[in-house]
Amino acid sequence: AQKITQTQPGMFVQEKEAVTLDCTYDTSDQSYGLFWYKQPSSGEMIFLIYQGSYDEQNATEGRYSLNFQKARKSANLVISASQLGDSAMYFCAMREKNTGTASKLTFGTGTRLQVTL
């Protein structure tokens, strides 16, 4: 089974609108972490936001927020007021505690976001 599922291979959003990128995960651990990374066309991986499984509040970082629904095992990224520079690939990733490699991040397949005028 896929550990991280991103069902949207591509998304379009108009500038200044909000967009939600979906991510669902599969784990039997109680302690885990969820990450979102952005990969622009230049190729680098940029950390955006982190949510711990025990965090009661949804994480926010500027225009990025994480809609964490633990019971549904979803960790959707919400980008508010989209900008042209937000056009990129977005990856959801999970770190599980009870694995042989405590630091291992498992990545989803990514969602390509295109912001239009």
Place this chain on the structure above:
Amino acid sequence: DAGVIQSPRHEVTEMGQEVTLRCKPISGHDYLFWYRQTMMRGLELLIYFNNNVPIDDSGMPEDRFSAKMPNASFSTLKIQPSEPRDSAVYFCASSLEVRGKQYFGPGTRLTVT
């Protein structure tokens, strides 16, 4: 502080040649990770180090791949001999703690012809 530094940014080599990728983690980060990104397999962890010691190399595809971290500020990933299927972007990342966020370098785009 400078981010994770990788070199070279691009490498084109012929099948059978040895390739060495280099990484300098962020100063003070105790964890270093090597990832590979391909269209077919996405992002995969190859190996990671803690305090210069390899902790998990289960992602290393085969014996042709080896990684070292001789000191806290330098790591190498070597492929010998290289094959066309090794063509990918190789990322190095570092983090301050085991559960901390990982900071990625710019990647090395490797093309093996």
